[in-house]
Amino acid sequence: MSRRERLLAPTYRHFYEQPLMIERAEGVWMYDRDGRRYLDAYNNVPILxxxxxxxxxxxxxxxxxLNTxxxxxxxxxxxxxxxxLATLPQQLDSAVFTCTGSESNDLAVQVSRAVTGGTGFIITDCAYHGATDVLAGLSPExxxxxxxGVYAVHPPLRSADAERFTADVARCIERMRDDGVRIAALLVDTIFSSDGVAAEPRGFLQDAVRQVRAAGGLFIADEVQPGFGRLGETMWGFARHDVLPDLVTMGKPMGNGYPVAALVGRRGLLESFARTRQYFNTYGGNNVACAAARAVLRVIRDEGLMLNAQRTGHYLMARLRTLAGRCAAIQDVRGAGLFVGVEFGGNAERAWGATEQVRRIVNVLRGRGVLVGATGRGGAVLKIRPPLTFGREHADLLVEELERAIGAG
Amino acid sequence: MSRRERLLAPTYRHFYEQPLMIERAEGVWMYDRDGRRYLDAYNNVPILxxxxxxxxxxxxxxxxxLNTxxxxxxxxxxxxxxxxLATLPQQLDSAVFTCTGSESNDLAVQVSRAVTGGTGFIITDCAYHGATDVLAGLSPExxxxxxxGVYAVHPPLRSADAERFTADVARCIERMRDDGVRIAALLVDTIFSSDGVAAEPRGFLQDAVRQVRAAGGLFIADEVQPGFGRLGETMWGFARHDVLPDLVTMGKPMGNGYPVAALVGRRGLLESFARTRQYFNTYGGNNVACAAARAVLRVIRDEGLMLNAQRTGHYLMARLRTLAGRCAAIQDVRGAGLFVGVEFGGNAERAWGATEQVRRIVNVLRGRGVLVGATGRGGAVLKIRPPLTFGREHADLLVEELERAIGAG
Structure with a gap:
């Protein structure tokens, strides 16, 4: 730890009050230096x-x-x-490989500006889209x-908020017009991970996308978090909403840990971009990255991981909802497949209390050998996002330990 | 090829008139589908x-x-x-890991803006620093x-231009002042690769850096191309000039092909940045990337690759200079270690002729089984940048084939 503090830049954070020193990992388990195991219900990168x-x-x-x-x-x-491309709608027929979700989103920003001539973006108010200079301004989280030129709307975390969300996007477009800003794109993570998880009702993105298109903007689906079958029924988060993006960005789980990412889009758009701009990414699409990503696609299919995400996800959410029935602190359980948010607290006065409670629960669970995270504004939502090989026995362990942790918290 | 054209975005380019289909590679050799071998005198990523x-x-x-x-x-x-950090001056005592040189340079831009409060950058007029949105504006190549807020100066490609370069930087700082732009940093690739290679006289960066510091700016050394011992005598390009950067960025050869990159800087600067901004890079500093990068550092040391780069580089430059004595088209041979530029043409009227000639030579050499590239404004400089295991026998083959290609061209 002291070597780490001395040598790594002060930009580094760790997750827990008691930092976790990991030595090896396999399947859904991570092991610390004393051989103690931790159930990984948090990491979306090792999706397999x-x-x-x-x-x-x-x-x-x-x-x-060969690696060139x-x-x-x-x-x-x-x-x-x-x-x-075979996993995507046929209109999305052209791929660019990058190394990280940040590089993919940064490129999507460049492409959408170039092809629309606009500079305005609509995002959600606790969005995270990456770490480059331009993405910092699109990542209020x-x-x-x-x-x-960036405008933020509040996502519909509860089902009842869908119409409000559509109206907010409409208002944003009007404000842009008033400000003389031409729209480039609506850019959202299709499971709204950093906002606190928004999944229902399916289709709530349709009206927002329609309005953005009518105003001349594109729809960029950030699939870095929800993509690659995590949501169970569909390979991509946008497909749950039955809407067709202009550009799709993907990253994290794409190589199960090997740095590989992509931007996929309509050929016409990328042609239009390529007329004025070059793009080359030295490591992007290198042979090893591609081999890793191909293995990921193959294993998702061969091991039936989407079906498992769907079934285990249903089971996990049902158990969490039962728990919520006995536990006043849980305000909402929401998600799709193995992307689940458990909201604590629930009103403005209690917001800080909920943040504190979730922070304590995350740390108590770590002490009891279960890894989860916090998300949403103020971190009042417990984020559960395990590898897709997560089974019922793991869901049982997670829920039982969570119940104890809430009691302890 | 037709599948490639159909599926990959039109942003993709390839190098040669006759695209090269590579199936495997080992050491300094790449092999095509027919088992034909090519001497790799171009790729800096597989530095070992x-x-x-x-x-x-x-x-x-x-x-x-483990890969987390x-x-x-x-x-x-x-x-x-x-x-x-043990390979760097002790003042540079803090590291941040990223995945690509682009991510490192993008972060260096963010850090230098945040700590200086400035927005002005001085770069060279044919610079390339990466592919993100902000770096596009710093990559006129x-x-x-x-x-x-970006100002460009012409680098001293010939030794005689060193004073002119210093004066140009001074003029740039004055122009910034006149324009009301506060300086953030001087950002240069310390071997000026995309500008056409500038190596002599050593120390020419010192006065420029002194002036930038006096004006309140930082010096960012982009070591993505010259770093990791390629220049022979020093591990890093800035060390040849005996100057101390505030921030150092590195990438390409760092993992011999595995995507890994870094930003290194003075702890105080990174602390100041971290007070206002977070930075997290999911894949950056993952365990496998670190293991690959550690192996690269170990092999550079154990195989004595810096000494080899120095010796083979001397030998290669001497042979190229002898060739230049017999060949009027070669205007200059310059470089350090195994980073060598061979300039063709030489005056404004012949500039296009030189571009054409270098393009033809690159393609003729490819046909004869030797891979090199073109660089500099208009591409009038042959770029020779092989793996550091390149030996005299490879240098001989390269120079002999080059002589034939010049005759053929």
Missing amino acids: GHCHPEVVRAICEQSRV HTRYITEEPVRLAEEL EGNPLGA | GHCHPEVVRAICEQSRV HTRYITEEPVRLAEEL EGNPLGA
Whole structure:
């Protein structure tokens, strides 16, 4: 710890009051230095489970043979593009590979500005879209001020808020017009992770997207969090809302930990961008990254992980709702598949109390060997986002420990 | 090829008139589908040679055990920080890990703005610093317009231009003052790769840096291209000039192909940044990336690759200068270690002729099994930048084929 504090920049944070020192991980379990195991109900990057042997094998085999960039013609990026695009609506027919969700979102911002001629963006008010300079202004979750031309709306965390959300987007478009800002895009994480998870009613994005299109803007679906089957019924979060994005960004779980990410979009849009701008990403679409990402797509299919996410997710949410019935502090349980938010507190006066309570629960659970996180404004929502191999026995353990932690908290 | 054109976005380019389809690579050799081999005198990412077994082993071993992010405490990022900082001046004592050189430069821009309160940047007029939105405005090589507050100077490609360069930087600072722009930083690639390679006289950066500091700005050394011992005598390009940067960015060769990059700086600067801004990079500093980067540092040391870069580089430059004596088209041979530029043409009237000639030479060499690139304004400089395991026999082959190609061109 003291070496870490001395050598790593002060930008680094850790999660817990008692920092967790991890030595190895496998499947849904992480192990500390004393061999103590922790149920991982938090990490979305190892979507197939930690150190999945198929991904490790793909990385090792490809690393021995070739790892070069896309300015030579090689098989892997083309095969990955083929297999990835097959999971998306046919109108989204063109892929660009990057290394991180941040790079994908940054590029989506550049493309949407270039093709619309606009500079205005609508985001949600606790959004997180990445760590580059332009994305800092689109990521108020981090406490950053909104960038120039960026307007924020409150997402419909509760089902009853859907109409309010549509009206807010309409008002945003009007404000842009009044301010003389031309719209470039609506950019949302389709599960609204950092906002505190918003999943129902399905389709609530449709009217917002329609309005943005009518105003000349694009719809960018940030699938870095909800993508790759986590929501159970659909491979991508936007598909739950039955809406077609112009650009889709993806990242985190794409290589189960290997840095690989992508931007997918309509060919026409990317052609229009390419007429005025080059884009090259040295590591983006390198052969090993592509081999890892192809293994991820294969395992999601072969191990039936979407169905498991759906079934375990249903079971987990049902148990959490039962728990909520006995526990006044839980205000709402929401989500889809294995992306679940449990909201504590529930009114403005109690907001700080809820934040404190969630913080304590996260730390108590860590002490009891279960890893979860906090999200939403003020961190009043417990974030549950385990590998998709999470089973009923893991959901049982999680809910039982959560009940104890709430009692303890 | 047709699948590639159909599936990958039109932003993708390839290098040659006859695209090169690569199937495997090892050491300094790349192999096409027919088993034909190509001497790689171009790629700086596989700095230890393609598919170096030590890096492959490190990646495979770590991938099987643990690959998580820096919000848990794990050994690998701390060890990498320790070993990396040991190669840098002691004042540069704090590391942040990212995934790409672009992410490192983007973060350096954010840090330098935050700590100076300035928005002005001085760069070179054919600079390339990365692909994010803010870096596009700092990368005129790509044909992008300069960003707001960005001023460009012409680097001293020939030794005689050093004083002119210093005077240009002084003039830039004055122009900023006149324009009411507060300076944030001087940002240069310390080998001026995309400008056409500028290496001599050593120390030419000192006066420029002194002036920038006096005006309140920082010096950011972009080591993505020259770093990791490529220049032979020093691990980092800025050290050849005996100047101390405030921030150092690094990337490409850091993992010999695994996506890993870093920003290193004085702790005080990063503390000041961290007071107002968070920074987290999901994949940045993941355990496998750190294991790969540690293997790279180890192999550079154990295989004596800096000494090899120095010796082979001397030998190669001497042979190229002899060739230049017989060949009127070669105007200049310059560089350090295994980063060499060969300038063709030489006056404004012949500039297009030189561009055309270099383009033809690059393509003829590809046909004859040698891979090099073009750089500099208009691409009139042949860029030679092989893995650091490049030996005399490879230099001989390169120079002989180059002589034939010039004759053929």
